[in-house]
Amino acid sequence: MSRTPFIAGNWKMHKTIAAAEAYVAGLLPLVGDVDGIDLALCVPFTALQAVVDSTRGSSVQVYAQNMHWADHGAYTGEISAAMLNELDVHGTLLGHSERRELFGETDRALQQKVPAALAAGLKPMLCVGESEEEREAGETERKLRHQVQEALEKVPVDRLPDVTIAYEPIWAIGTGKVATPEQAQEACGFVRALVAGFDEAAAEQVRVLYGGSVKPENAAELLALPDIDGALVGGASLEPASFAAIVDAVRS
Ligand code: 13P
Numbered sequence: 247m248s249r250t251p252f253i254a255g256n257w258k259m260h261k262t263i264a265a266a267e268a269y270v271a272g273l274l275p276l277v278g279d280v281d282g283i284d285l286a287l288c289v290p291f292t293a294l295q296a297v298v299d300s301t302r303g304s305s306v307q308v309y310a311q312n313m314h315w316a317d318h319g320a321y322t323g324e325i326s327a328a329m330l331n332e333l334d335v336h337g338t339l340l341g342h343s344e345r346r347e348l349f350g351e352t353d354r355a356l357q358q359k360v361p362a363a364l365a366a367g368l369k370p371m372l373c374v375g376e377s378e379e380e381r382e383a384g385e386t387e388r389k390l391r392h393q394v395q396e397a398l399e400k401v402p403v404d405r406l407p408d409v410t411i412a413y414e415p416i417w418a419i420g421t422g423k424v425a426t427p428e429q430a431q432e433a434c435g436f437v438r439a440l441v442a443g444f445d446e447a448a449a450e451q452v453r454v455l456y457g458g459s460v461k462p463e464n465a466a467e468l469l470a471l472p473d474i475d476g477a478l479v480g481g482a483s484l485e486p487a488s489f490a491a492i493v494d495a496v497r498s
Pocket residue numbers: 256342414418419420421422457458459460478479480481482
């Protein structure tokens with residue numbers, strides 16, 4: 247079973263519309279001829295329309311960074327799948343550790359968000375990962391099991407292959423401290439095994455990405471691991487040159 251590599255940049259709370267447009271103008275000449283690798287940018291809500299418009303016809307997909315599970319309602323400050331669909335975005339991050347840690351995102355909410363995104367035709371990228379304390383206490387697998395099982399619980403089995411799961415150990419995010427290849431493979435393999443608990447065929451198709459201090463220097467080694475199908479890149483995705491260098495490292 248071959249899975250198409252997937253490299254996604256998560257801009258987090260960076261870039262105005264003007265900065266986003268300048269970025270895309272810089273990126274497209276660098277990755278325009280990329281074939282056989284899926285690329286995505288996870289963009290702040292305010293710049294989504296501009297990035298959808300400026301990447302149209304290219305190989306770059308556009309993801310939001312969060313989504314509410316309801317279609318509409320009294321949820322001040324939230325954005326629904328219908329609103330994202332109107333902008334023609336391809337998918338959305340869900341459950342990023344910054345949403346979980348700083349903004350109270352729960353596994354229970356994700357249990358509604360993941361199927362809601364799929365039902366609306368948006369591709370969910372579910373983020374999971376343990377903290378440093380959890381790893382040191384030997385609780386990595388317990389945490390991942392809980393996060394993956396809760397979030398996928400209500401996904402119809404035939405839609406599981408449309409979910410991407412990004413394993414991002416919290417201690418590796420923005421720290422420059424990348425997981426060792428052994429740690430990354432072990433955790434991503436475990437995530438895939440958890441999907442196999444729902445459906446074995448889906449587990450072979452589901453893409454599992456690694457995130458946490460991915461750079462041009464370490465991307466190829468991580469993506470060569472058997473259960474790692476791509477990367478979710480934060481800091482190194484903020485400049486077109488370094489994001490394209492990661493794509494190049496994986497290409498070669
Ligand atoms: P960094 O690549 O900056 O460590 O961020 C990872 C991340 O959180 C991507 O979602």
